[in-house]
Amino acid sequence: MGGYGDVELIKENGERLDGRLADELRPIKIEVGVLPAARGSCRMTWGLNIAEVAVYGPMEAHPRKIQRPDRAVLDVRYNMAPFSTSDRIRPGFNRRSREISKVTAEALESIVMVEMFPRSKIRVEIEILCAEAGTRCCGITAAAVALADAGIPMKDLLVSVAAGKINDVVVLDLDKAEDNYGQADLPVGIMPNTEELAFLQMDGDLSPEEFNLAMEYNMKAAKEIHKLQVEALKSKYTGGLE
Amino acid sequence: MVEIVPRLLRDQLKKLAENDSRIDGRNRFERREINLETNILTNAEGSSKVSWGGTVVYAGVKFSLREPYSDRPADGSLMTSAELRPVAHLRYEPGPPSPESIELGRVVDRGIRESGCIELSSLCVVPGESVWNVNLDIHVMSDDGNIFDACALAGIAALRTATVPAEKHDVGEDHPLPVSKTPIMCSYKKVGGRFVYDPNEQEELGGDERIHITLGDDGHVHSLQKGLKGTFSTAEFAEIFDNASTQAAELRNLIEEKVN
Amino acid sequence: MNEVYFGARERLVIPGDKIENEKGHSAGSGIVKIERDLVATQVGQLMENNGTIYVQAFNSAYMPRSGDLVIGNVTSMKSNIWMLDIGGPFEALLPMSLSPWNVQFGDLEEHMVVGDYALLRVQEIDSQHGVVCTMKGIGLRKISTGVVEYVGSNSIRQFIGTKGTNLQKIKEFSGCRITVADNGRIWIEGEDEGILQVREFCQSLNSNSNFNHSKTDKLLQNRMEEI
Known part of the structure; x- marks a missing residue:
């Protein structure tokens, strides 16, 4: 958050620059089974973001030192394609990607029934092909769908979404300009059925009241996105043949 | 992860070859279905997606301004790289680029570069001061065999649709990247003792050496690569070289349909 | 098939779906009991059999059970065991004593080598999820045709x-x-x-x-x- 609260991001009629209201999401589309080589896969477009996720396994964990005797390890990689941003990203080691991979893995480990597969490994590969803002939310939400598509047992799905603050107003789902010039960003991962949180980050500046409103927006949006996840998973098995 | 080649698969491929058929019922030189989409990634200045059988590949073009090298003050540059990331298959491990990944990038790069499809002098902005560097990045998302051809096709299609972002860099008006030629790669794999075009995953697993041929519009060859263990005769090469010109013409038509 | 279809309750479920359980059914595969609720953990069709509710998953990894007939591919071998990939989360072992041949210690490659397929039966699964297979039994054999x-x-x-x-x-x-x-x-x-x-x-x-x-x-x- 740059904290550039003086950049005009909300018009006089209360609409945001792209015409959305404060609690409105960007357009979202979810598809499953898009990568034939993977056991399970998902493609999610969210605003201008495009994420594709492949899931492999469970398989024997190598090297042996990463094995856990009581559960499976989730080997999660979040990676941005070199052409996904306005300035090209050099492939290779990247601290931001490492951190996002780590928190994503820990969020997903909270919903996947990892104790069913001791000593094994489940690979989750998140590739961001086009990035606007909110790629980690897009990646986590798509990863949960890809895991379900792969038949990995899980207690619930997981929806990740962010609310934030621009021009002193709490809004849902920041786009690129809002992310660059906004005052706060609060991405969370919500289990849609139990409403528990499996992922939480925040940066910027929020009062307790603003935090509560932001969480309220996130919770409401999670229900909406969950519907799209369910539809995508179900349509794979009910459509087709006719 | 090292993939074990089932002996039964090799036996079956050999038997099929004797009866002149293939594991998925195709003819020796028959291609799988291809779907090509262009300009699909907002943040890339040119982009494409190729679905070729179950193989899925994305390509994106990015531009940057740089100072020219002192010995070539009026020439820009083109950098092509292809990445085989672990997303594409169970057998690809995380870590630094594997020799396979580097070979893929370099072979695709040579075909595009040597065809002369991009005149490096056309990438000059101010001689001696600033030139364009074109980055073509190819991302393999799903490997179901023949990723080389899919990458090369995605690469040239992305270049053909690229726009030079001059306005963003304050050096004039946006304009299409001048691409004068359309190099096409055709790959053949020795399966059960004879070469076939466009190998699928099982043929890649149970076959032997592969040969990649990149042809320009005029039928001239711009790059060759023999990969993996195995040997072949000049007569075998003559046969696939002859076939490649037919395949290349068809693929070039596919690009022309999409790009124009 | 001894599965009893649910009638109106037979349906497609998604991980996290709650399943009404007024009859006190027990949780089978693809179902987890969270406090008093039954919750689906896989995408599949909800089924009931003898008081157990389970999910017939549409796509899931193979989980070996003892008695299963499996086709394995030899991935490596030691002096007295073959290791086989059976498509599950762990490799399976075939000790030379459970092979159909009279094998001498260290002479395994005379009978079966890396890359060979075999038809086996899962003998047992130990607490560490090690899978032991046998090739002693009717029809169990190395697969060398087809x-x-x-x-x-x-x-x-x-x-x-x-x-x-x-x-x-x-x-x-x-x-x-x-x-x-x-x-x-x-x-x-x-x-x-x-x-x-x-x-x-x-x-x-x-x-x-x-x-x-x-x-x-x-x-x-x-x-x-x-x-």
């Missing part, structure tokens, strides 16, 4: 069909001998053309994720007509 194809441990049911009707049709139609293993692999022996027909049917099963048996029957019918 082809092995992957259908998926969930699609196997559709492949076989109600009371084996689909499998019978496929056999008659293609003229092939077909052995179906519990780990989702099938062994096909026959003429090239017949093998290709079986393979094509397997692939259309994999690409059309079907919800019920009647759709599979229709798919089989369509495929046969096409060929």
